[in-house]
Amino acid sequence: MSFAIIVDSTSDMNAAMRKKYDIDYVAMNYVVDGIEYPASLDWTAHSPKEFYDMMREGKRITTTQVPRESLVSAFSAQLEQGKDVVYVACSSALSGSWNLSTLVAEELAQQYPEHRVYCVDSLISSLGQSAIAVLAAKLREEGKTAAETASYLEEHRLRFNQYGSCDTLEYLRRAGRVKASKAFFGNLFGVKPILISDKVGQNYAVKKAKGALNARIALADGIAEVVENSAEQVLYISHADNEDGAMQVKDLILERAPFADVEVSYITPIVGSCVGPGTIIAFCYGKEVTVQGE
Numbered sequence: 001m002s003f004a005i006i007v008d009s010t011s012d013m014n015a016a017m018r019k020k021y022d023i024d025y026v027a028m029n030y031v032v033d034g035i036e037y038p039a040s041l042d043w044t045a046h047s048p049k050e051f052y053d054m055m056r057e058g059k060r061i062t063t064t065q066v067p068r069e070s071l072v073s074a075f076s077a078q079l080e081q082g083k084d085v086v087y088v089a090c091s092s093a094l095s096g097s098w099n100l101s102t103l104v105a106e107e108l109a110q111q112y113p114e115h116r117v118y119c120v121d122s123l124i125s126s127l128g129q130s131a132i133a134v135l136a137a138k139l140r141e142e143g144k145t146a147a148e149t150a151s152y153l154e155e156h157r158l159r160f161n162q163y164g165s166c167d168t169l170e171y172l173r174r175a176g177r178v179k180a181s182k183a184f185f186g187n188l189f190g191v192k193p194i195l196i197s198d199k200v201g202q203n204y205a206v207k208k209a210k211g212a213l214n215a216r217i218a219l220a221d222g223i224a225e226v227v228e229n230s231a232e233q234v235l236y237i238s239h240a241d242n243e244d245g246a247m248q249v250k251d252l253i254l255e256r257a258p259f260a261d262v263e264v265s266y267i268t269p270i271v272g273s274c275v276g277p278g279t280i281i282a283f284c285y286g287k288e289v290t291v292q293g294e
Helices: 015-021 048-056 068-079 097-111 126-141 146-159 170-175 182-186 212-226 243-256 269-275
Strands: 003-008 024-026 029-032 035-038 061-064 084-089 117-121 160-165 191-197 203-210 234-239 261-266 280-285
Touching: 003 068, 003 126, 015 126, 024 068, 029 269, 048 269, 061 269, 068 084, 068 097, 084 097, 084 126, 084 146, 097 117, 117 146, 126 146, 126 160, 126 234, 126 261, 126 280, 146 160, 160 212, 170 269, 191 212, 203 212, 212 243, 212 280, 234 243, 243 261, 243 280
Parallel strands: 003 024, 003 084, 084 117, 234 261
Antiparallel strands: 029 035, 029 061, 160 191, 160 280, 191 203, 234 280
């Protein structure tokens, strides 16, 4: 029996990827000047440039987790069709959506006892979360059940590695979504933090680099160090209105390791509001993440 795969707004999964792998999503929301907008993966409220320009101008943007009613609606629609659901949620260290989804799944189990919603804590966000959902789609295509798929994802989720760089940790600090030593919060001129997703799913600044180019080289070096069987893997790169920088990171990585394919996409509003404009993040499947932030 086939099953549905659902992600959320923190996945940054563009329409082409969602169509290719038959993946749906539930939207979170973001708030600007007291007005709430849906955090559409297709940028229905603001264009990427409009969104990141607001941040550059100093607008404070806050976010919400997936509304309960959205989870109930999305899950119920699939259960009513006789399908199980695998929900690949944003890291529980960054969002409350996974925890809420487990509560909703338990409630719906009473109404739909013959089918089940499996809620997977991805322990990552952005295209790392998408990469886990894509793996779910490939397992589904191989004939795996929802239960088998969810179990496999939970067993292998720490094999999805992240190396990112943002212009400043200020946005992450405000949102409470980074762990780092106090030295990284100095925001010294030209110093860029290098961020991984640690083994509990928290963003952690593992090092710093002087200047944008050195930061991008550090990202490339990090990916090349952790990737396994790169020629069989997809490289994922997301960026916050910094396409030129993302292309440079892509070239730097491919100089170090060949990949079967590369997916490049915008960081959409939820993650974008936390990391800030200019951010670039690369993801790949490789060595298991063992680092835990301070």
